[in-house]
Amino acid sequence: MEQTYICVASGPSLTKEDCARACLSGLPIIAVNSSWLAVPDCQHIFAADYDWWCHYHESINTNASLWTQSERAHIRYGVNLFRPQEGGPFNSGQRAIQLAAHLGASRIILLGYDCTLANGEHWHGRHPATMHNPVPREVGRWHTDFSSLVSELLGVEIINATRHTALTCFPRITIEAAINA
Numbered sequence: 001m002e003q004t005y006i007c008v009a010s011g012p013s014l015t016k017e018d019c020a021r022a023c024l025s026g027l028p029i030i031a032v033n034s035s036w037l038a039v040p041d042c043q044h045i046f047a048a049d050y051d052w053w054c055h056y057h058e059s060i061n062t063n064a065s066l067w068t069q070s071e072r073a074h075i076r077y078g079v080n081l082f083r084p085q086e087g088g089p090f091n092s093g094q095r096a097i098q099l100a101a102h103l104g105a106s107r108i109i110l111l112g113y114d115c116t117l118a119n120g121e122h123w124h125g126r127h128p129a130t131m132h133n134p135v136p137r138e139v140g141r142w143h144t145d146f147s148s149l150v151s152e153l154l155g156v157e158i159i160n161a162t163r164h165t166a167l168t169c170f171p172r173i174t175i176e177a178a179i180n181a
Helices: 016-024 033-037 050-059 071-077 092-102 136-152 175-180
Strands: 004-008 029-032 044-046 065-068 107-111 157-160
Touching (some): 029 033, 033 044, 050 071, 065 071, 107 175
Parallel strands (some): 044 065
16 A cells, blocks of 8 residues: 655745645655644654754654654654664755655655755754754755665655755655645
8 A cells, every 4th residue: 555655844945835735634744853843743753963852852742753863862862763774974854755765655745845045944944053054065965865865765756845946856746736646
């Protein structure tokens, strides 16, 4: 049976309307970092960075399963540890897609995967000064990180329903079409 997941990242094009459509779809949702605030009924939250967990862990008030790649966050906060076998550079949005596949997704819909800084860093504004915010030199690497998933997750259909994206390695359609397909 085909299982569809929705991964919601923090690109500035993410809208309340798209988040509402995702929540109303009844599909499992993985929120990336602070995007759980946009989809509070999500089933999973994935944040790779230890510093993110240090800053936000106490403010998370949801029944979602919490996931990280950080062993320190896993130990300190009891967050589920998810580390794919593939090493090398990564970003939290990429790891959320890998987590969806790990959890059984055969189809993954992406929202908020802008992969450009042309319209800002995040829908929620910048992270606090003590945390990392994306910089232009990282954007090219993001594209490489996501492109690697095409061959890594063979048999998993990844659809980019992000409103404004520079990411070209996945087919693009609207969130409405993706949910109704």
